[in-house]
């Protein structure tokens with residue numbers, strides 16, 4: 001192990017099984033082209049497919065999503081260029097306790113350090129969040145994107161196109177969810193008007209101890225839903241609902257992986273569950289991925305949708321402020337805590 005910082009070492013029960021390569025045959029691959037058609041029948045079939053995938057896996061892959069392949073390649077190439085910069089260059093755009101966007105290489109998940117580097121930027125300008133996690137503090141602040149001076153193309157066209165197209169896909173997918181849940185198709189749109197969505201560039205360097213550390217430790221995504229591009233290396237593992245086994249999500253060219261986040265779990269009053277996932281690292285290969293975290297406005301009070309709650313199916317959660325949840329998480333990711341990070345189960349009825 002030599003010089004590896006013990007902060008990276010996972011507890012025995014959370015380490016990946018050496019050599020494990022079970023791939024998820026069952027993770028559904030869904031064709032999104034009906035989203036562009038006006039056929040109600042096709043949309044109904046699609047919504048049912050998405051509903052099944054969300055109930056059974058919490059994860060699915062999509063093709064024919066409408067994001068141009070060149071836009072995806074562009075984002076991949078700027079990401080590779082950025083992470084290849086010397087550390088002192090990357091640190092010039094470091095995230096800090098005031099501004100949570102930019103570069104960062106010391107994230108902890110469940111209080112163990114992740115074997116990764118990240119770069120975060122928001123999709124909407126301006127993106128506004130609470131200035132602090134203190135419940136009584138009503139001050140707000142803008143998240144300011146930081147761009148490295150030596151990669152001018154990083155803020156340009158390719159990113160914008162992916163941003164716009166993915167934002168549209170996010171809205172369409174929540175539309176499909178609404179449909180499946182028996183709600184009006186645009187029932188959820190209002191929550192995303194002042195969205196706090198952000199895109200993360202993930203870089204997982206080769207790791208000398210791949211059986212002891214993880215690229216990202218086990219976690220659930222806190223937002224509404226995540227749209228993820230992974231490269232051909234693979235490493236994302238999903239906890240299968242039926243037996244708790246960790247299943248590798250097979251890299252599929254030009255597909256995006258979608259997963260339900262905590263907010264959809266709450267909105268749907270647990271019809272859909274946010275599923276645990278983690279990332280394995282690799283002895284020889286580096287890996288890149290790009291999650292798009294689709295998040296509502298900071299002032300959203302998250303609670304089960306009233307149309308889905310009744311005497312037989314009472315609300316399972318108390319309302320919580322998304323903005324405060326978000327800033328509490330952001331703050332606590334900076335350091336190893338002695339206590340559990342904020343979780344939606346803290347708001348269970």
Ligand SMILES: O=C(O)CCC(=O)C(=O)O
Nearest residue numbers: 202216230236279289291
């Ligand atoms: O890199 C991946 O495949 C997934 C990363 C992830 O789960 C996250 O950043 O929340």
Ligand SMILES: [Fe+2]
Nearest residue numbers: 219220221277
């Ligand atoms: Fe995640």
